[in-house]
Amino acid sequence: MTSQRSGISASFTATSSQTSIAPDSSVISDNGDTDVGETSISPLLTSQFKKKKRTSKIWDHTPFGRNQIVRNTEGQIIWRCKYCKGKPAEYLENGGTTHIYKHLKSHTTLDILTPNEERAAKTRNHLEEAFSRMSQNANPLKRRRHDDETTDLDADKFEQLYVEWIADCGIALRMATRETFRALLKFLNPGVLSILPTSHQTIREWVMRTFETQKR
Template sequence: MVPNSTSLTPSPVPTSSPTPTLSPAPVRYHEPPDEFVQDRITYVKRATITKKGFRLGSSHIWKYGLQYIRGSDKKEVYYCHECTAGKNKQELFVINGTSKVRNHLEQKHQIDPQSGIKKHSSTRKSVLDQQKSAAATNTFFWKDSMEKFKELLIRWIVYCHIAFFQLENRYFRELLFFLNPALLNHLPKAAKTIRS
């Protein structure tokens, strides 16, 4: 019975670790750097510069981020763990209260501004929202860059000595369709290109 009781002893540890969902930072996030550069400005973690006892406030925003000092003007900015985990660029808000950070956490990461708890919406809804967002981005991207796409395509054809009629090649079109079906509508017509 003693081996069973010792083998059961570790089981309470895992059950107690998921319960503190209010403090996910030590479990879910990688250790942030002591110093980093973004847009040619150096940021240093405040905890590494502060000599005496440094303590973050009681707001839930500190579960999802840290204070850094911006090298250019020595202002304190907010470093978001969620942005790093999602591989998004840091917005680095100047810390002047918590409302900007709370809004950021709510809008970008679905973290309730009052409770500080991440909203777990259904996966289907989340995927649907992601697809809608991607479609909107795609539309914007293609509207703004279609001329550039055509220019790069024609340059590739000319410099690689590819015949213009290859634009109508079934396999080339399948490749473009795989990348983005909208591309097929924007390909120059081979006959039209040759005449021009």
């Protein structure tokens, strides 16, 4: 009986020594940085690749495959830069992409945009296309003057820039009605108040007109 128990114990010990539990990649890192060390394909998982494919563009800038699982010597899944000379920069996968994009931008030869920058660029392009079509309209918009100040400002161009500013920076439509904002614009150019609406509803019409034109 004793020898049988010893055999079971030995078998259990052997099985346990062959099974490792991968560290939880959801553990949050303070800043996403990790010391660079010897890196190898993970021996802790049954597959060397992510089951759920990575979609971020940062994975196009590593020396490994986009969905390849790579760990540092502490067993943490990492992203490693393929452009660094000498000691390459590494960041924890669960540390987010902000630091990684910032690092990639430090390589001046790269032309890379963050997701927010890409969205802003697309918005600007759509707005420019919309205003280009509006400028080709044979029937110019009739505009009401909002005060007695004279101005040489191009009202159509001002509307375009104002809508672009709203879309790019997430500005509230009611900003145009705030006295402190209007006072600032009046200080910069008194004539601007003659074309800046006093109602947020008019600003809404500007925005809707732009996007309706863009959809055509």
